[in-house]
Amino acid sequence: MIDSRDSAALHETTLSVFVQAIISYFDRIAGVPAEIGTPYLLEGDAELLDVTAVIGVTGDVQGCVFFTAPVPLLDALLLLIAEYDPTEELRGDICGEIANTFTGNARKQLGPGFLISVPVVFNGQPDRLLWPKNTTRYVIPIMWQGKRSRLIVCIGNPSSTPGAF
Amino acid sequence: MKMLIVDDSMIIRRAIERTFSATVDEIKTASDGLQALEEFRSFLPDVVSLDITMPHLDGIETLEEMLKIKPDTKIMIVSALADDATAIDALTKGADQFICKPFTNEELIAAVNEML
Numbered sequence: 527m528i529d530s531r532d533s534a535a536l537h538e539t540t541l542s543v544f545v546q547a548i549i550s551y552f553d554r555i556a557g558v559p560a561e562i563g564t565p566y567l568l569e570g571d572a573e574l575l576d577v578t579a580v581i582g583v584t585g586d587v588q589g590c591v592f593f594t595a596p597v598p599l600l601d602a603l604l605l606l607i608a609e610y611d612p613t614e615e616l617r618g619d620i621c622g623e624i625a626n627t628f629t630g631n632a633r634k635q636l637g638p639g640f641l642i643s644v645p646v647v648f649n650g651q652p653d654r655l656l657w658p659k660n661t662t663r664y665v666i667p668i669m670w671q672g673k674r675s676r677l678i679v680c681i682g683n684p685s686s687t688p689g690a691f
Numbered sequence: 692m693k694m695l696i697v698d699d700s701m702i703i704r705r706a707i708e709r710t711f712s713a714t715v716d717e718i719k720t721a722s723d724g725l726q727a728l729e730e731f732r733s734f735l736p737d738v739v740s741l742d743i744t745m746p747h748l749d750g751i752e753t754l755e756e757m758l759k760i761k762p763d764t765k766i767m768i769v770s771a772l773a774d775d776a777t778a779i780d781a782l783t784k785g786a787d788q789f790i791c792k793p794f795t796n797e798e799l800i801a802a803v804n805e806m807l
Contacts, residue, residue, distance in 0.1 A: 551793055554793050554795075555793045604702070607702060607706050608706070608709060609702060609705070615701070616701070616702060619700055619701045619702050620700075620702050622700065623700045623702060623703060623792075626700070626744065626771050626792075627771040627792050627793055629771070630744065630770065630771025630772045630773060630792065631771055631773045631791070631792075632773075633772055633773055633774040633777070634773035634774055634775075636774075637774055637776070638772075638774050638776040638777055640774075642744065642772075643744075644699060644744055644745065644746050
């Protein structure tokens with residue numbers, strides 16, 4: 527059970543699992559692995575890219591996961607699945623599906639107690655982001671085919687997250 | 692053969708539909724569990740490709756309802772949920788195949804061929 531671990535170990539384990547999920551995803555769909563930058567602690571607001579998908583996380587861990595990507599990356603990925611005429615709807619859909627795949631695949635190591643929601647997708651930078659309370663935010667930089675994206679993992683132990691959001 | 696594709700992601704529905712469009716007689720799609728059940732009752736497909744994490748009604752509940760209506764339906768779960776417990780749960784409740792996203796066309800075709 528994840529909630530029996532201390533906070534640092536929880537974050538280290540979770541980040542490592544997500545890094546593996548990202549590497550596997552790009553390798554599998556494109557045959558070209560992504561390069562992962564050093565994850566860093568996010569203080570303040572996140573700089574989001576063109577399209578962002580958010581997955582809510584509950585259960586053993588509480589928080590959310592953001593995948594944020596530029597249009598050229600999403601268009602390149604859409605081409606790989608034979609979507610030759612990218613639209614805003616398709617870009618939002620693939621962004622949500624990537625976020626869903628990263629978080630869903632993370633359950634291979636984190637287990638079925640890592641409960642995830644369906645994705646919520648939005649464009650651009652909102653005026654204000656409300657982060658779940660008592661969580662720590664990490665950014666995992668991703669580079670694939672010269673295109674940058676980010677996974678923002680915002681997690682906390684549910685016992686220290688009363689009234690999250 | 693008739694196939695119903697259920698996934699809240701349009702790109703996934705379209706990708707699966709493209710994979711089988713040349714070999715399956717008739718394909719219908721649904722974007723959540725409730726819509727899938729409505730479609731299922733009238734379409735009565737032979738094969739269902741079914742996501743788990745969906746709005747309104749998840750794939751496991753949808754699977755159970757479908758098998759009550761037509762127990763001989765072949766159901767292939769296609770989900771990002773990669774933990775063993777989820778796969779075992781789905782297979783125990785009547786799914787015939789469990790494919791983890793991201794998938795390849797070859798995996799989907801092999802899974803469907805194995806079910807039939």
